[in-house]
Amino acid sequence: MSEDIDSKKETERPIPSEGIRRFSERLEILVQEHGSVRSYASSASLSEGVVRKYLKGDTYPTLDRVDMLAAAGNVNAAWLVTGEGSKHPGEENQEGLEEFALIPGYNIEVAAGIGSFPDGEESTRKLAFRHKWLRFRGLKPESLVLVFAKGDSMEPTINDNNTLMIDTSNRELNDGHIYVIRTDGHLIVKRIQKLWNKGILLLSDNKEYREQQIEPNEADDLEVIGKVVWIGKDV
Known part of the structure; x- marks a missing residue:
């Protein structure tokens, strides 16, 4: 009798989505994964007969029963209904992280003061x-x-306290590009110009600063x- 009542609660309707x-x-x-229809139905607090109707495709569960079925299977309700998204709760966060690389930042200032570059330090x-x-x-x-x-020598390209991403694998100097360089124990950030005699000009984008040869x-x-x-940088 209870199965008849349960089945009447379900509404047959066209399902447009594949x-x-x-x-x-x-x-x-x-x-x-649960081992049997009876075991799964019991975990979902539903009758075995109702679950079998769902399995045959005779009818579809109401939203509250979708949640019960999803909870019993430890899956996301959206995945159970549509097949889209992550199957298990929490997987969506991991999928999001896998899309990104976490680049380490260090409390190091360049262009002013004596500094050292990270070598075994914690970010x-x-x-x-x-x-x-x-x-x-x-x-x-x-x-x-x-x-x-740090500083204003590279303004307007680089402002004070801007974050710089440094590619430490790219150390070959090329004209017109900006590099972080250590000279005389100082870390500086400058634009580079090579000279015909194999010398180098360290250029500041701020024209109030002299070039350094x-x-x-x-x-x-x-x-x-x-x-x-x-x-x-902030806009």
Whole structure:
């Protein structure tokens, strides 16, 4: 008698979505994982007969029963109904993280003061960047670090306290690009211009600062930390 009452509560209706039409297939997966229809129905607090009707595709559960069936199978209700999204609760968060690379940031300032670059130090923060975005730019997450810019010598390109992403694998100096360099124990961020005599000009984008010429015999003493490949700034 109770099964007849239960079945009358279900409403037969057209199901336009292919995902919903295959609801019974996903339900069958949960039944198999549970071991039997009886065991699964009991866990969902439903009668075995009603669950079998769902499996045959004779009828579809109401929303409250979808939640009961999903909870019994430890799956997301949206996945059970449509087949879309993550199957198990919590997987959507993991899927989101897998889309991003977490780039380590260090409490290091460049362009002013004596500084050291991270070498075995613990990062103080991490920023998330999409793998797709990094691949498009030819960047590898394991070669990237984030530091702070200090001072106004590179304005308007780089402002005080901007975050800089440094590609530490790119240490070959090329004209017109910006690099973080250690010279005389100082970390600086400058635009580079090579000279005909193998010397180097360290240029500031702020024209109030003079260029610094590195003679050929001094160029070997420069330590190139890496190329600046991204600047984080407020608009």
